[in-house]
Amino acid sequence: MSKREEQKSQAREKAAALAATQARAERRRRLILAIGAVVVVVVVIGGLVAVRLAGGGKKDEAAKPSGTADTNLISTIAGIPAETFAAVGSDGVQAAPAAITAPALTAGGKPKVLYIGAEFCPYCAAERWPVTVALSRFGTFSNLGTTHSAAADVFPNTATLSFHGASYTSQYLSFTGVETTTNEEVNGRYAPLDTPTAEDQKTFDTYNKPPYVQSGGSIPFVDLGNKFVSSGATYTPEVLAGKTQAEIANALKDANSPIAKAIDGSANVYTAALCNLTNNQPAAVCSTDVVKAAAGKLGKS
Known part of the structure; x- marks a missing residue:
């Protein structure tokens, strides 16, 4: 090479x-x-x-079923100062129970308040707050629950209370709270929870429709002794967005809070309706100027 x-x-x-x-x-x-x-x-x-x-x-x-509300939460709800109710008033309340003419609804010789709702329902989540606040001015709840509205619905996971398993003691009123379903879906439907008695179902079917309420068959439905009925929420659940039960309860003491204005304001109107049932007892609640003024908000059917 x-x-x-x-x-x-x-x-x-x-x-x-x-x-x-x-x-x-x-x-x-x-x-x-x-x-x-x-x-x-x-x-x-x-x-x-x-x-x-x-x-x-x-x-x-x-999505968990209701737990039991702790004593601090219940005490906060029942301990809203009278001056806070007075400062909030009811001028901002846009919806209120409507007066109806019907045979008295009673239980145990006392006017009966009937609530029918469901734990998944965001409007029920909103309305339980003023209903509970108002009733707490006339008596005491035991085993009151806490829950959230459904994650898949509008206003998801709205923190709220639950009447499932709760009891109420009052010398003036009786109360029945029915939560028909949980917020958990089973085979595409929310799991059943409480079943209304035949009498309560009849009350719901009879008065949860025109002319007694504007929209028929909706929840939450609240019957106050068959003198007033309410169907749907009295304020938007959006007010409660992102808040826990404790945060909502604590806000109820601040008259400048949008939460207090919505819940305490609605509670003042509910209180006026309840005072109508109890012949204005207890006087310490029913004789206040704010409750007398709230009575003017009660709608006509």
């Missing part, structure tokens, strides 16, 4: 070696990129799973 041919052969060997080196480098680069991509995918999937689990935890928390 001539010297020139030998040089060409060496050049070809070097080129082949360089090409092989570059090929190995390229394979290594691609492998690193592939591994990196896998890592990124794993991290992203892990993050999504974590978010899903975190979100699912919140949803599950909201």
Whole structure:
């Protein structure tokens, strides 16, 4: 082999070696990129799973059946100062129970207040607050529950109370609270909870429709001794968005809070209706100027 041919052969060997080196480098680069991509995918999937689990935890928390309200929550609801009710008034209340003419609704010799709703329902979630606040001025709740409206409905996870399993003691009134379903879906429907008695179902069917209420068959439905009825919420659940039960209860003491204006204002109107049932007893509640003024808000059917 001539010297020139030998040089060409060496050049070809070097080129082949360089090409092989570059090929190995390229394979290594691609492998690193592939591994990196896998890592990124794993991290992203892990993050999504974590978010899903975190979100699912919140949803599950909201979907749990009612628990028992703690004593601090009940005390806060029952302990709203009279001056707060007076400062809130009822001027801002846009909807109120309507007066009806019907045979008296009683239980145990006392005027009966009937509430029918469901735990999934955001409007029920909103209305339980003023109903509870108003009734707490006439008596005492035991085993009052806490729950949230359904996560999949409008105004999702609205923090609220529950009347499921609760009892009420008052020398002036009797109360029945019916929560027909939970906020948990089973086979595409909310799981059943409380069943109204035949008498309570008849009251619901009879008075939860025109001309007694504007819209028929909606919940929440509240019958106050068959003298006043209310169907639907008296304020928008949006006011309660993002708040816990404790935060809502604490806001009820602040007359400048939108929550107090909505709930305490509605409670003043409910109180006026209840005073009508009890012949204005107790006087410490029913004789106040704010309750007398709220009576003017009670609608006509």
